Amino acid sequence: MxxxxxxxxxxxxxxxxxxxxxxxxxxxxxxxxxxxxxxxxxxxxxxxxxxxxxxxYDPRPGWEIAMAxxxxxxxxxxxxxxxxxxxxxxxxxxxxxxxxxxxxxxxxxxxxxxxxxxxxxxxxxxxxxxxxxxxxxxxxxxxxxxxxxxxxxxxxxxxxxxxxxxxxxxxxxxxxxxxxxxxxxxxxxxxxxxxxxxxxxxxxxxQVPETSLGHPKGCAGCRRLTEVRGLTAKGLLLSGESGFWVRGGWYSRDVAPAGGDRASGVPTSVVPGRLLAVWRPAKGSKDAATHDIWAVHDSASGRPLVQVRCRRPAIEPGEYPQAVLAPGGGFLVAGNLAFDLERRTGHCFEESDGSKPLTLTTVTDAGLAYGATSARGPADALAGGGTPIALDLASGVPQPLASGVRLPGAEAAGVGLFGWTDTQDRPRLSGHRARTS
Incomplete structure (x- = not known):
């Protein structure tokens, strides 16, 4: 209608x-x-x-706004x-x-x-x-x-x-x-x-009537716990108890990543042109009881682009990590996950070795990601919580930054955007140009 x-x-x-x-x-x-x-x-x-x-980034801001x-x-x-x-x-x-x-x-x-x-x-x-x-x-x-x-x-x-x-x-x-x-x-x-x-x-x-959600044929579980998850270039993305799909387009059972249980996919985050989903390993896999498969999909076709295995947390999180794309779309980070979409490589920074939890918040077109360990989430990391780190996705090794360093919330036109609050509790946004050497 x-x-x-x-x-x-x-x-x-x-x-x-x-x-x-x-x-x-x-x-x-x-x-x-x-x-x-x-x-x-x-x-x-x-x-x-x-x-x-x-x-x-240049330590001196190129511009700054306040009271916004x-x-x-x-x-x-x-x-x-x-x-x-x-x-x-x-x-x-x-x-x-x-x-x-x-x-x-x-x-x-x-x-x-x-x-x-x-x-x-x-x-x-x-x-x-x-x-x-x-x-x-x-x-x-x-x-x-x-x-x-x-x-x-x-x-x-x-x-x-x-x-x-x-x-x-x-x-x-x-x-x-x-x-x-x-x-x-x-x-x-x-x-x-x-x-x-x-x-x-x-x-x-x-308006999309609730009676016209395009449930895939043969998926009885898709009619239970149905939920609109996002919008793609091909239409609405929806999920049910045992799958997800684009209305009038592709169905998750047909685009499962290698080694994944075809009926287990859950879409967790949608960004322009891309979808992050979590899957259970196929039944009988040696790590089926302990790990998940995280995959980045092309949201128009559903095709998996890159995947990584990650240890399943002992307690399921209240919400899944939100994906963040680099300005040019070549890299994606979400929580403790990082993906190079051009080289088709992925990293999962796990806690099984006793390391502190890592939350990634931003990634640049050069494949440099920023985040923090021991932060309660992306908002806390951007507000100065936890210990700040930088991560070059080429090496996959997080490097600690000096205490008190703030993280960019995004990068655009070669400028890092930093949101913060001054000593008078006034919100500020400053732009610091990225250094080229």
């Missing part, structure tokens, strides 16, 4: 826009290109402590970073900057979330047909009745990353949603079988 965008009448106050420079509006509801954010002002070393970064949201999104082709800024009270706006130089880009118009006491707006990026978009989304109630879930909506503002043109999309939604942008559309889900896909170019919303 296809439906056009439902316009939601949001209760709005009077918006007073005081700009310090002349506004240069770009098409539609686009952003301003010359409204320079206060957050791009540099702070002297006398008043602001210097962030300690790995030796692979902790989240940011990257449009790599457009060379921009998007971030949210509170403009006073309950209003927000999306700002952008040039990744390489830190120069301010376009700025979106201020807006209010549907519920002033609801969760803060979230931000992601998505690409379709060669064009990139920034997407802010919120969830709230359309009416004043707080005793029922009727009238709640997911509200998305979709901005063209290159020029800031905006399109608002509002979807009636009964419960708190999950929203992801692995492409080529924006997936809205409820963590189970309800889903909607938004075309970022047109704003068209396609």
């Amino acid at each position: 296809r439906q056009r965008v439902v316009r939601l009448a949001l209760v709005a106050g009077v918006i007073a826009v005081a700009l310090l420079v002349a506004l240069n509006l770009r098409g539609g509801e686009g952003g301003t290109s010359e409204d320079k954010p206060r957050s791009t002002a540099r702070h002297s070393a006398a008043t602001q402590p210097r962030l300690t970064v790995p030796a692979g 949201s902790a989240e940011y999104a990257i449009a790599r082709k457009a060379g921009r970073i998007g971030y949210l800024e509170r403009t006073g009270g309950d209003r927000f706006r999306l700002r952008t900057l040039d990744t390489a130089t830190g120069r301010a880009g376009w700025t979106g118009r201020p807006w209010r979330p549907p519920a002033s006491d609801g969760p803060l707006p979230r931000l992601l990026s998505v690409a379709r047909d060669g064009r990139e978009y920034f997407v802010t989304w919120t969830f709230g109630r359309a009416g004043e009745d707080t005793l029922t879930t009727a009238g709640t909506f997911v509200v998305l503002d979709v901005y063209g990353a290159d020029d800031g043109t905006r399109r608002r999309v509002e979807i009636p939604w009964p419960t708190a949603p999950t929203v992801s942008g692995t492409g080529p559309g924006i997936l809205v889900g409820d963590g189970r079988t309800r889903s909607a896909v938004v075309d970022p170019a047109s704003g068209v919303v396609t």
Whole structure:
């Protein structure tokens, strides 16, 4: 069932826009290109402590912003970073900057979330047909009745990353949603079988009925514990009790990695063009009771690209590690797993020898990964928890970094992005250029 965008009448106050420079509006509801954010002002070393970064990056930031949201999104082709800024009270706006130089880009118009006491707006990026978009989304109630879930909506503002043109999309939604942008559309889900896909170019919303999930023939277990897992270029990725599949496309039983139990696959993380899945070894294998097979698959065809065996934890984790791709797509890391997708090699950094647990958070196009031992997870490692390490995937040997070194949350346009909080509890994002020698 296809439906056009439902316009939601949001209760709005009077918006007073005081700009310090002349506004240069770009098409539609686009952003301003010359409204320079206060957050791009540099702070002297006398008043602001210097962030300690790995030796692979220039110790002095090329640019820095402050008082922005902790989240940011990257449009790599457009060379921009998007971030949210509170403009006073309950209003927000999306700002952008040039990744390489830190120069301010376009700025979106201020807006209010549907519920002033609801969760803060979230931000992601998505690409379709060669064009990139920034997407802010919120969830709230359309009416004043707080005793029922009727009238709640997911509200998305979709901005063209290159020029800031905006399109608002509002979807009636009964419960708190999950929203992801692995492409080529924006997936809205409820963590189970309800889903909607938004075309970022047109704003068209396609709802997938729960009766049309394309369960594979002959897989009775696929109809139990069915769950929408993500979106691929070929359609929705779903899983059941004994398999996973792309609706109208491939089925996990046909793409199991070598030595894997064909009925055991579980998709754990989806990134653009790739899928990370965990499998049990085939029954009768000597390590079937102690190990898992982790495989990176091409999400369009399901074909396994690379795999590695890893000791199964004594206690199953509450959640699986999230995959992170290098900017160019040649490397992938997730938790204690690292893969070179070009050379088809994988590493599992196990704890069976008594070593401390390793959490990898970032990987560059040079195959250099960053992470930490003894961190509670990626967020803790990026916040300075644990002992920082660097890992060259060519050698597969983690090297400890100096105490206090912070890890890049991502790398784009040859710049490492470091999110941190200063001594006055203000969130900051700084860009440090990667050294070439």
